[in-house]
Amino acid sequence: MPLDPHKYSIALLDCLTNIKEYTIKSVCKASLYSEEDVLNLWGAAERFVQNFPVLVSQQKEYINVLGDTCRNLWPSEVRRLPWGTILVCIPANAIIPLAIILPLALAASGNRIVFAFSQKIREIGIQVLNKIETCLGDSLFVWEGTVRDVVDGLIEPEPHIDLLYYMGGSSQYPAIAEKCARNGVDLHYEGEGRTIALLDHEMSTPKLYASAQNILLSKVFCNGMMCSSPNAILVHRESFSEFTKAYESLCEGPYKLSFLDSSLADLRNKYGTEKPKLQTDKSPCFWEVDLPTALNAEELFCPGILVAAYDDIDECINIIAKTRHKLQISLFAEEKSLLERMISRTGFARYCLNMNPALQDPCLPWGNYGSSGFSDVSNFYEKGLRKVIIEGTGQ
Structure with a gap:
């Protein structure tokens, strides 16, 4: 079941505070980004975690409005439920810490998360996750092989995941979408923009x-x-x-x-x-x-x-x-x-x-227009939930 958003926010913020110095130094060393740039990224990730309860509240309000509309016809209910097991594939050009911290909201939605890192960022990605997993318990896992291996191994010949959250070039989208459709695995695909x-x-x-x-x-x-x-x-x-x-x-x-x-x-x-x-x-x-x-x-x-x-x-x-x-x-x-x-x-x-900010507010919708990203949901809490409708009185 989804975690309490306020408890999740407090626990993850506390965890981020404890690993901040270590992670920033590690990211700077691995990526050659300046410390100032990584601090800006870290601040964006913290703002997302701080605002997470608000995002959840807004989503629940939307669902309630949708449910009220349905109830005008006959007794009905709209729920958002966890997918189950989500595979998150992170490419070599992903920006850490955002690429790790934002998908953690998928775990807060009540899912088991399997992370697969490209070789270039694998070491730092695993190090950060190892320090974060204490606040999310047994809901985080890391795939030991390559991103390509994990897509093949967890989807075909038998699916072991319920949703694939894939970040990568748009040229790969047709093959991955076909593989997911063939095996009954849902897909959120974040392609190029x-x-x-x-x-x-x-x-x-x-x-x-x-x-x-x-x-x-x-x-x-x-x-x-x-x-x-x-x-x-x-x-x-x-x-x-x-x-x-x-x-x-x-x-x-x-x-x-x-x-x-x-x-x-x-x-x-x-x-x-x-x-x-x-x-x-x-x-x-x-x-x-x-x-x-x-x-x-x-x-x-x-x-x-x-x-x-x-x-x-x-x-x-x-x-x-x-x-x-x-x-x-x-x-x-x-x-x-x-x-x-x-x-x-x-x-x-x-x-x-008259501006070109390189940093995007992670609490705002991003992509999914004009084939930029393909995902039709705006934030990571939404990505972790599927919508179901229950109708009738049961009598």
Whole structure:
């Protein structure tokens, strides 16, 4: 049965306090993120746990309203019940501690959770879980093999789980969805999301520079590994040169970042030599590409961006509206009217005006629009419960 949300929140917050120093040091060492960035992530995770009782209350209120609607027809009841056993697959580019702490709400919903980590983050993931499991008892387990092994081993030839919560690239979705459907396993799939920054065609030089600075700060946060960190930057052709010069000057700052060697090699093969030319892998950079390339590129998950020029703002909006996996768009404009035009003509999960925050509030809905993520529920408590309807008096 679901845990008491207030007791769960207090117990987990106490546990997080005890492991905070150890976890932050371990994450910084394993990921090469700055301590300041990891502290920000930790703060977001703590806010989620603190607000967990409110999320539960809001969900119960929604269910009560739904039940009242049904009762107008005949006696009925709507309940949210645990799935049972949930397999949580966490990819190599997942942001710890958020990637572990947020799914713990699935356990608070009354489920048994099996974590499967990609090899890169496996050691730190297990270490953190070992220190957290004391407050959640015997509801947490770790799969010893790879993510691919666990998907095969726990779903086929005989299902051992009730729900698969999978984070990974959207290219893998069809095969995983088919496997789950074939074996009667439900699926919450969090795939990729396209994150775009669009600069209006009428921007002053100070605004243009401020936009470049805002985008850069988002790209250097956690080495650009956040889903909300923009990949495609669209700039009007008349301002293109001015923007790229401003961005290049900002890239020369004293940043301590890290590209994966293989990722950087792949990007160079696709887009050529980056600007500014990296002498080491410790600097943000960008590639100048055409509009279709920028909008169709996969998530970069590094401190690099793709910058493309457009000629007409309305035509650009029409092209953006046709892209897949529309997760977030950041609009930099002198007037708010552009935001309203974007909302009415495109479908993104998140709109930002004159800002590009790399950190997403974990208590807010995220994704599941325009094929960005595929999951149709907004927070981790909801993900851990299935809805059942009971009708009739039983007499």
